[in-house]
Each structure stands twice: as structure tokens, then as C-alpha cells.
Amino acid sequence: MEPARPEFVPDPALSRGEMESLQREIAAEATFADDLGFDPAALRSDPEQHRLGEDVGDGSDSAPAQPLVAGVDQAFVDDVAVSAVVVSRGDEVVERVHAAVETEIPYIPGLLSFREGGAILAALGELRRTPDLLVVDGSGRIHFREAGLATHVGVLFDVPAIGVAKSLLCGRPRESLDGKLSVGTTVGIEADDSVETATPGALIGHAVQTRQYDSPKRHVNPLYVSPGHRVGAETVPELVLATTAGYKLPEPTRLADSDADEAKAAVRDDRA
């Protein structure tokens, strides 16, 4: 897979101000509305769900083809970033690639793309199939300039993408997230003053409870999900819940996470 918009390749040599203006351009090119090439319901791996769906219209009773979903995640060994991408169709993994690239800049909140982008670009460049959806670790529209990692990667390759983060970068929950939320609960995240490119109050993402404990003592924190590209904020929660299978993180992310860890160990050995 090659970038559809080479001009948006994240260059870590840019000045901070140049990185920020590139992000504003990317946000302006991003589509924060549904333009997926598939029906979100087709993500459900359970075949029962398909038969309950509406008629495909071709006279057959077959389920719609399941979309190719790619999980993208990174691991680090000193200043080397290892990016892993795992592509699946339903429960079947159809392709896995990874790449290790030296990082050029430190972690700076809001500029993650410029630190991890090189490795991600290298890994996606090895992919021979084009995913229908990219599940990226980190934020998308929930970002100071609405151009988080998921947005940057999605627009760069012009592929639908969503961002899945374990903590909130910016924005404000519309309802309290304190206490114990049950699985399936979603709470809107709206833009606050820190989101400089959005109208305050605009919906930029959601907190989604993908897992919870039964006991009243301990509780699991929600995930913070947002549109990357070609997906509306209202649709992201169902995409995340549909790809989650009993764990807090979506399955695509868990697969990529585990591959990144393996590749990291190999990189560590090569350097030792």
C-alpha cells in the first residue's frame, strides 16, 4: 500500500510550527462522516447476525462479504519504533507485516504522528492488500487540531480509519465518567477550548465501555475513540464494539499489539 497523499507524509525534520500547520491541512482534508465501503453490521464475526440482517437483494441468502480490518500498533526499543499491522477478515488473519524505524523526535503530546509515522508508513508500505478499515492506537479527531495519529494515517492513505486511545488527550465528556459504566455504554466527548480547530461543544468522539468486571469493587476504565477519516463520530463506537471480543481492546489492536511485542524482542536481540 502506498500513500494516496504523499504531501502529508509526516516529516520529523519539520519545525513544531510546520508540523502543526500540516496537521491543520490534514484536518481540513479529513472526512468526519461515514464514507466506509462496507456495512458496519458486516463486521460482526458471528454468522447469526448476518442472517438476521436485511436481504442483500441478489436473491441469495449469503451474508455480505466481511471487510478487511487492520490493527496498527507500535512498540519501542530505545529510539527504535516497531510498527505492526495485522489484517483480518472476520476471525481470520489474512496478512501481517511490521517494520522498525529510528524515531527522530521525542514524544510530544499532539505530535505523535511525527514520532511514530515513519515506522507506520514503512509497515503499511509492506502491505499487499488494502484494508477497508484501519484501527489505530491513539486519537483521531480527539486532538488539538483534530488531526491525531488515526486522522493523519487515514488521510495519508485515504483509507477509513478510527482512533482507539486508553486515555483522553483533550475534549470534555458530556456526562460523568466516574464510577462503573456497563459494557456498551457510550458517552460523547465534545470539543473544549483546547481543540482550536473545532466549534466548542462539537462532538469529536466517545468514551466507550468495552469491558467491565462483575464485582462491585474494581472497575475497568473506558476507551476513548474517535474518527480518523471517512467515519462519523456517531459510528465509531459501534465499529469498536463490533471488533471487541471479551477484552478491553478491540481484537485488531490486540493482534497488532502482540505482533509489535514479538518484533520488539527481535529488534532487541539484533542490537544486543
Add this chain to the structure above:
DNA sequence: GCGACAG
């Protein structure tokens, strides 16, 4: 000046 801040 102070606080907040994905991975």
C-alpha cells in the same frame, strides 16, 4: 505563571 497532555 499554572495546568493538561494519545503513545
Add this chain to the structure above:
DNA sequence: ATCTTGTCGC
């Protein structure tokens, strides 16, 4: 993200 043993709870 990463460094890490034990430990609490299902």
C-alpha cells in the same frame, strides 16, 4: 511507550 514482583479479585 517502557521498566517490573507481587498481588488482589474474578
